[in-house]
Amino acid sequence: MSEDVLFQLNGVSKHFVRGKEEISIFDNLDMSIERGDFLAIMGPSGSGKTTLLNMLGGVDQPSGGEIHFDGSRVDNLRESELTRWRAHNIGFIFQFYNLMPMLNAARNVELPLLLTKLSRAQRRVSVETALALVGLNDRARHMPNQLSGGQQQRVAIARAIVSDPNLILCDEPTGDLDRKTADEILEMLQLLNREHGKTIVMVTHDPEAARYAKRTVHLDKGRFEQREVAA
Amino acid sequence: MTDFYLIVKNMTRKPLRLFLTCFAIFIAFLIFGAVTTLKGALDSGIDLAADDRLVVVNRINFTNPLPISYYRKVAAMEGVRNVTHMNWFGGYYQDPTQQLVTMAVEPESYLRVYDEVVIEPEQRSAWLQDRQGALIGEKLAKIHGWKIGDRIPISSSIFSHRDGGHTWDFVVSGIFTGENEQYDTGYLVFHYKYFMETQTFGGDTIGWLTLTTEDPSLNEAVAKRIDESFANSQYETDTSTEKAFNKAFIEQIGNIGLIIFGVVFMAFFTILVVVGNTMALAIRERTGEIAVLKTLGFSSARIFRMVLSESLLVALIGGLAGLAAAWFLIEGAKAAMARFLPNLVMGGDTVLQAIGFMLLLGLITGLLPAINALRLNIVTAFNRG
Ligand SMILES: Nc1ncnc2c1ncn2[C@@H]1O[C@H](COP(=O)(O)OP(=O)(O)OP(=O)(O)O)[C@@H](O)[C@H]1O
Numbered sequence: 001m002s003e004d005v006l007f008q009l010n011g012v013s014k015h016f017v018r019g020k021e022e023i024s025i026f027d028n029l030d031m032s033i034e035r036g037d038f039l040a041i042m043g044p045s046g047s048g049k050t051t052l053l054n055m056l057g058g059v060d061q062p063s064g065g066e067i068h069f070d071g072s073r074v075d076n077l078r079e080s081e082l083t084r085w086r087a088h089n090i091g092f093i094f095q096f097y098n099l100m101p102m103l104n105a106a107r108n109v110e111l112p113l114l115l116t117k118l119s120r121a122q123r124r125v126s127v128e129t130a131l132a133l134v135g136l137n138d139r140a141r142h143m144p145n146q147l148s149g150g151q152q153q154r155v156a157i158a159r160a161i162v163s164d165p166n167l168i169l170c171d172e173p174t175g176d177l178d179r180k181t182a183d184e185i186l187e188m189l190q191l192l193n194r195e196h197g198k199t200i201v202m203v204t205h206d207p208e209a210a211r212y213a214k215r216t217v218h219l220d221k222g223r224f225e226q227r228e229v230a231a
Numbered sequence: 232m233t234d235f236y237l238i239v240k241n242m243t244r245k246p247l248r249l250f251l252t253c254f255a256i257f258i259a260f261l262i263f264g265a266v267t268t269l270k271g272a273l274d275s276g277i278d279l280a281a282d283d284r285l286v287v288v289n290r291i292n293f294t295n296p297l298p299i300s301y302y303r304k305v306a307a308m309e310g311v312r313n314v315t316h317m318n319w320f321g322g323y324y325q326d327p328t329q330q331l332v333t334m335a336v337e338p339e340s341y342l343r344v345y346d347e348v349v350i351e352p353e354q355r356s357a358w359l360q361d362r363q364g365a366l367i368g369e370k371l372a373k374i375h376g377w378k379i380g381d382r383i384p385i386s387s388s389i390f391s392h393r394d395g396g397h398t399w400d401f402v403v404s405g406i407f408t409g410e411n412e413q414y415d416t417g418y419l420v421f422h423y424k425y426f427m428e429t430q431t432f433g434g435d436t437i438g439w440l441t442l443t444t445e446d447p448s449l450n451e452a453v454a455k456r457i458d459e460s461f462a463n464s465q466y467e468t469d470t471s472t473e474k475a476f477n478k479a480f481i482e483q484i485g486n487i488g489l490i491i492f493g494v495v496f497m498a499f500f501t502i503l504v505v506v507g508n509t510m511a512l513a514i515r516e517r518t519g520e521i522a523v524l525k526t527l528g529f530s531s532a533r534i535f536r537m538v539l540s541e542s543l544l545v546a547l548i549g550g551l552a553g554l555a556a557a558w559f560l561i562e563g564a565k566a567a568m569a570r571f572l573p574n575l576v577m578g579g580d581t582v583l584q585a586i587g588f589m590l591l592l593g594l595i596t597g598l599l600p601a602i603n604a605l606r607l608n609i610v611t612a613f614n615r616g
């Protein structure tokens with residue numbers, strides 16, 4: 001296994017049992033994601049994009065096969081171990097931002113830092129840095145419902161990067177935004193990938209959005225159809 | 232930011248709902264505190280009467296006297312541990328409307344029989360030595376501002392003093408308290424010998440005897456023995472437990488009380504059920520947010536604790552405020568009710584019981600949502616939207 005491989009999926013399968021029926025989403029899926037990659041996952045609705053992302057993020061577990069992260073197996077960790085692993089290594093960005101409505105922007109960003117041993121002062125510096133990176137320092141005291149969709153998603157990005165994880169997972173991060181705002185968000189992700197070396201895996205329906213990624217994979221009927229896309 | 236901050240923010244996200252919830256809990260515990268205390272005051276007459284204490288009165292009527300010789304005779308009987316005798320003095324202070332519970336007693340045996348009366352050793356020996364000395368309860372001392380050494384004139388609506396008039400001068404030798412807070416200390420006792428020497432009727436009669444038995448199980452046998460041994464004499468007796476004595480009196484109000492208490496407690500529990508449901512719903516609404524916290528890396532145990540803390544906090548805020556309000560209410564009503572309910576005190580057990588119910592409310596309402604949060608599957612939570 002190459003030094004540069006961050007994620008390695010070997011023969012991963014996933015099926016759900018719905019009533020008496022067993023639905024297979026993937027069967028024997030192989031895949032590797034390198035450190036520093038910006039990968040877009042596209043595909044029709046129901047093709048299993050979210051399910052795949054959830055497995056990468058340790059939120060869902062495969063029915064078979066192995067997932068290696070940074071050289072060690074993560075698919076067989078216990079829930080509590082996975083939770084800790086997530087807190088250390090992964091930042092999440094959701095389609096609907098999922099900010100805590102009763103916390104202001106700065107406190108939303110601070111949330112993942114409660115899982116670290118940082119002091120209050122250190123936390124404040126990290127929050128300010130993250131908010132500055134997404135250009136929202138002047139909105140730190142705003143509540144989520146006082147922010148536009150684009151601004152909320154920027155807060156969510158700040159939350160995803162504040163504890164400095166290597167990997168950022170995004171599920172349709174621009175799905176709820178207009179073109180211009182979406183482009184701003186995507187540029188921001190690109191910046192995080194290029195300047196800060198974050199590995200990014202992004203699920204999207206939008207071919208325009210996929211263009212910001214270094215490469216795109218198409219998921220259909222449980223298989224990848226891989227093609228390189230110029231960044 | 233701390234977990235506690237998160238808990239408080241979660242709790243206060245809908246201020247009106249929080250206020251209404253806390254208010255309902257407040258009312259529930261106001262009711263609980265006030266009614267339990269009231270009930271306790273009514274029952275205390277029964278409860279405080281010692282189980283093994285018997286009262287021997289004249290069979291004709293308890294206002295008729297008994298000969299002093301009965302004191303020695305009863306003391307010698309089998310099964311009797313301590314016995315003392317008392318005379319009703321019919322006392323008042325300054326004005327006949329200011330009735331004062333005053334009794335002439337045989338000091339040493341009195342303190343043996345009423346062992347819940349607590350008094351400093353120096354005051355005790357001072358009283359035993361001073362014939363004119365009186366032992367007064369803390370409550371009386373407070374009401375009238377009497378201190379040790381004070382000379383207090385107490386009049387009798389029944390007896391006359393040899394020197395003329397109806398007023399006796401006593402010296403306060405000691406101030407007693409009760410072994411527990413509910414013990415009614417609103418009375419005065421003084422030396423029987425002094426009483427006999429100074430009143431005009433003369434003679435050597437006593438009002439009644441109070442005694443303790445070796446064991447409550449002997450009560451019936453001892454009572455029977457006493458009444459049988461004085462049967463067919465000039466002074467026949469009627470012996471019953473202090474409890475039975477008080478109970479007969481209180482039962483008259485008690486039956487009505489029981490119905491009222493039943494209704495009130497039903498209201499109390501209804502409020503708790505309704506409020507509990509609201510609180511549980513408030514947390515269930517946040518399933519999506521809990522899923523996000525889990526995704527971010529908050530452990531299930533930590534979320535469990537936060538959810539449970541929140542409902543406990545709500546229950547305690549409303550409940551303690553209600554209990555405090557009940558306490559103020561009781562303290563305010565105390566003076567006005569003193570004549571009917573001398574033991575109107577919110578006891579420690581009421582407070583503990585109330586806190587127990589608060590914790591139970593918080594636990595029951597928080598536990599189910601907290602367990603749901605613990606078990607919550609992030610994937611299905613997000614799929615649900
Ligand atoms: N918990 C579950 N139980 C049963 N079936 C599920 C569950 N989660 C997902 N599925 C099914 O798995 C398939 C893939 O779902 P997934 O959400 O990964 O698709 P997707 O590619 O993200 O679609 P979309 O583009 O609409 O978001 C779907 O057919 C879905 O119904």
Ligand SMILES: [Mg+2]
Nearest residue numbers: 049050051171
């Ligand atoms: Mg999806």
